[in-house]
Amino acid sequence: MARKKRRFEQLQAAASTPEQKKIYVNPLQQHVDERLADVEKKLEGKGKSILYGVAALVVIVILAFVFMKWNRGSNAAAQLALGKAIETSQAEVTDTQPVGDNGDKTFTSEKERADAAIAEFQAVADKFGGAIGEKAKYFIAANRLFSDRAAGIQELEGLANSSSDVGKLSKFALAQTRFEDNRLDDAAALYQELAGMENPVVAKDTINFELAKVYEKQDKKKEAADLYYNIAKTASEAKDLDGKSIQMTQTATDAKDSLKKLDPERAKEIVEPTPDAPGAGGGGMPINLQPQ
Numbered sequence: 283m284a285r286k287k288r289r290f291e292q293l294q295a296a297a298s299t300p301e302q303k304k305i306y307v308n309p310l311q312q313h314v315d316e317r318l319a320d321v322e323k324k325l326e327g328k329g330k331s332i333l334y335g336v337a338a339l340v341v342i343v344i345l346a347f348v349f350m351k352w353n354r355g356s357n358a359a360a361q362l363a364l365g366k367a368i369e370t371s372q373a374e375v376t377d378t379q380p381v382g383d384n385g386d387k388t389f390t391s392e393k394e395r396a397d398a399a400i401a402e403f404q405a406v407a408d409k410f411g412g413a414i415g416e417k418a419k420y421f422i423a424a425n426r427l428f429s430d431r432a433a434g435i436q437e438l439e440g441l442a443n444s445s446s447d448v449g450k451l452s453k454f455a456l457a458q459t460r461f462e463d464n465r466l467d468d469a470a471a472l473y474q475e476l477a478g479m480e481n482p483v484v485a486k487d488t489i490n491f492e493l494a495k496v497y498e499k500q501d502k503k504k505e506a507a508d509l510y511y512n513i514a515k516t517a518s519e520a521k522d523l524d525g526k527s528i529q530m531t532q533t534a535t536d537a538k539d540s541l542k543k544l545d546p547e548r549a550k551e552i553v554e555p556t557p558d559a560p561g562a563g564g565g566g567m568p569i570n571l572q573p574q
Contacts, residue, residue: 360410364418367402371395371425396428416441420448424455435459442472450476450483461496470496487513487533494540507544513537514552527555 389395407418426434441452457472473493497506517534
């Protein structure tokens, strides 16, 4: 489980805030920006991970950077409401009473947390509608997998028909549930569709890694090995703008590890940048949500 959670630390956003000088920011917008920064810090503190539903690995929370990208065109009140709901969906689940009161929410079960988050996301969808309402519905469906998995899958199926970012993310989450339900052909078809998109939102490496896992389970060892090799080999040879080596991402490292099990000799062709290599220290760039 821990390794799977690490795998989705890669979902770092590609979109940075446009380099524009803000001549004026009203007090509400400034408050929203501060709240968004708090959300980002809390997500970072939790490993910026993707959470797990009942018997299904699903996308629950998009990182704060993507959240900000999504809401660039939304009003400040909508941003704040969605951000607060995301905080709830990322709250700690613990049986231990927190020491002191730091203002953070805690829940005794994932279902309890999901139900609370769903209520907040539903309020956002009802109040604001439009694009932000669609995003709230995505979070509702993903969280629903903790409390009513069948209903959550049905909602994801409806959202996945859209060509929007929400539709693509829903399609990815749906593919995860298909894999966990051993509907391997369906999972492969969804991943292949995403991999063929020009902009699938989720990184191509992420999609191809998940597709390789499906191939492995289908006993298509060569197809799986080819995908793992391409992910790891490309990452091992990546350079920054100054021509310096870039540390391999977690996805690429996991791909190499998986390749070692399928084709050890081929895995030896992949030489990872060492900590002493130029540009390799200080941690690598996470995998982009946008295709390279």
